[in-house]
Amino acid sequence: MTLDLFEKFDRTLESFNQLPKGDFNPFTVSMDAVISPTEAIINGRKTILAGTNNYMGMTYNRECMDAAEEALNSFGTGTTGSRVLNGTYNGHKILEETLKDFYDTEHAIVFSTGYQANLGIIATVAGPKDYVIIDADSHASIYDGCAMGNATVVRFEHNDPENLEKRLARIRRKDPDAGILVVIEGVYSMLGDQAPIKQLAEAAKKHDAFVLVDEAHSIGVFGKTGRGVAQEQGVEHLVDFTIGTFSKSVGTVGGYCVSNHPKFEVLRLVCRPYVFTASLPPSVVASATKALELIKNSNLRVKLLENSMRLNKGLSDAGFNVGTTGESPIAAIVIDEQDIAIAYWQQMMQEGVYVNLAVPPATPNGLNLMRCSLSAAHSLEQIDYMLEKFIAIGKNLGVLN
Amino acid sequence: MTLSTSEIFDQVCELMAPYNQKSLTLETGTTFAHDLELDSLSVMDMLAAIEDHFDVTVPLNILPDLETIGHVAEAIKNILDE
Numbered sequence: 001m002t003l004d005l006f007e008k009f010d011r012t013l014e015s016f017n018q019l020p021k022g023d024f025n026p027f028t029v030s031m032d033a034v035i036s037p038t039e040a041i042i043n044g045r046k047t048i049l050a051g052t053n054n055y056m057g058m059t060y061n062r063e064c065m066d067a068a069e070e071a072l073n074s075f076g077t078g079t080t081g082s083r084v085l086n087g088t089y090n091g092h093k094i095l096e097e098t099l100k101d102f103y104d105t106e107h108a109i110v111f112s113t114g115y116q117a118n119l120g121i122i123a124t125v126a127g128p129k130d131y132v133i134i135d136a137d138s139h140a141s142i143y144d145g146c147a148m149g150n151a152t153v154v155r156f157e158h159n160d161p162e163n164l165e166k167r168l169a170r171i172r173r174k175d176p177d178a179g180i181l182v183v184i185e186g187v188y189s190m191l192g193d194q195a196p197i198k199q200l201a202e203a204a205k206k207h208d209a210f211v212l213v214d215e216a217h218s219i220g221v222f223g224k225t226g227r228g229v230a231q232e233q234g235v236e237h238l239v240d241f242t243i244g245t246f247s248k249s250v251g252t253v254g255g256y257c258v259s260n261h262p263k264f265e266v267l268r269l270v271c272r273p274y275v276f277t278a279s280l281p282p283s284v285v286a287s288a289t290k291a292l293e294l295i296k297n298s299n300l301r302v303k304l305l306e307n308s309m310r311l312n313k314g315l316s317d318a319g320f321n322v323g324t325t326g327e328s329p330i331a332a333i334v335i336d337e338q339d340i341a342i343a344y345w346q347q348m349m350q351e352g353v354y355v356n357l358a359v360p361p362a363t364p365n366g367l368n369l370m371r372c373s374l375s376a377a378h379s380l381e382q383i384d385y386m387l388e389k390f391i392a393i394g395k396n397l398g399v400l401n
Numbered sequence: 402m403t404l405s406t407s408e409i410f411d412q413v414c415e416l417m418a419p420y421n422q423k424s425l426t427l428e429t430g431t432t433f434a435h436d437l438e439l440d441s442l443s444v445m446d447m448l449a450a451i452e453d454h455f456d457v458t459v460p461l462n463i464l465p466d467l468e469t470i471g472h473v474a475e476a477i478k479n480i481l482d483e
């Protein structure tokens with residue numbers, strides 16, 4: 001009897017098939033038209049986008065769109081090549097110079113996505129005799145980078161410097177000369193909590209380990225010039241590699257890693273997710289470059305965090321079990337039962353608010369979340385409308401009493 | 402002080418208590434995914450507790466080979482004997 005390769009997915013399919021079809025399935029929504037960073041037409045209805053990670057609203061920034069259009073007209077729709085063959089245009093080099101200036105580092109490498117940046121850096125930098133120690137709540141791209149590489153992978157309890165230190169000490173006791181890479185995130189996307197980078201990085205440095213911080217959700221949002229949580233906490237000197245993405249605050253697509261390591265540039269030769277994939281299209285590169293310039297000198301993050309605090313405070317005052325604090329752009333309420341969470345999501349959609357339904361294993365501690373990521377482009381009216389619908393539906397479903 | 406595999410197994414079973422929601426009788430052949438219905442994150446959390454109890458490093462790399470409590474006890478034994 002031949003085995004069906006897809007048999008292993010039967011349980012996943014079974015639970016997926018229990019969800020409603022089409023646009024009221026939380027995982028198959030499609031947008032008929034997009035109106036602005038915060039509004040789209042879905043199911044023929046004008047809908048507020050409440051969970052897009054479009055923190056700065058950069059997707060429709062006039063200067064970014066103009067830069068993209070000019071690059072499109074001058075350089076065409078794509079590079080059709082790897083960075084190391086025919087895929088490096090002047091724009092890619094300017095973008096890397098812009099990143100070096102943005103972070104004040106010696107080196108910057110641009111990848112085609114943030115996912116690939118994590119895959120590439122983690123899998124390449126940590127080799128067969130090395131160790132990678134990751135936070136338990138790390139993003140899938142960090143776990144996948146570990147799976148792709150050949151290092152020994154160890155996991156420490158989320159945001160717990162003592163737990164990390166214990167693991168470092170154990171490794172050092174056995175392996176005094178091994179290379180060690182500690183991987184953390186600036187902001188964890190589900191609940192918006194920040195890593196205590198100082199304590200974690202100091203534990204790492206005590207054991208001569210390198211520190212990588214993924215600032216995917218914090219670039220643009222934190223720090224005096226928008227570099228992220230390490231800048232906000234004044235600990236950039238403790239960080240060896242900063243990874244980030246252009247798919248959130250920067251409003252387009254792409255990933256990067258910046259560093260001061262003197263041999264960093266060799267990665268352009270040995271890092272497979274950099275070498276064996278096509279480079280970003282010129283229009284994307286141009287809009288990312290423009291957005292970085294704008295983010296560095298903007299105070300949109302103040303407006304963003306005010307927006308987030310308004311929603312977080314409103315939810316908390318209404319009596320929800322709020323998983324976030326309002327100190328990040330994330331607002332998430334915890335719903336005990338998964339079917340209630342799904343119904344909640346659908347009713348929000350019917351009322352014209354598109355939030356994220358986040359369920360395990362994407363969430364920590366098995367939580368079901370109704371998750372919003374605020375944007376500086378949200379108006380106060382939009383936030384108040386979201387809040388009003390959260391409360392009405394919460395009462396309707398018995399989540400609020 | 403060297404522990405035998407069966408002593409390790411007994412200690413692992415004690416550490417398993419919070420993960421044994423259905424109060425099964427734990428045996429060497431008890432599986433995490435099927436019998437205990439643990440997802441991969443819960444298995445990793447459980448291993449963290451085991452790491453700290455025995456003061457050893459259990460790399461995530463060996464996770465795919467750890468399907469039963471017996472496998473974990475054997476793995477800890479090997480790591481301690483190294």
Ligand SMILES: Cc1ncc(COP(=O)(O)O)c(C=O)c1O
Binds near residue numbers: 114217245246254255
């Ligand atoms: C922490 C973290 N790292 C990396 C990524 C991947 O970024 P990208 O969308 O550029 O692949 C994301 C976003 O999904 C993320 O949340």
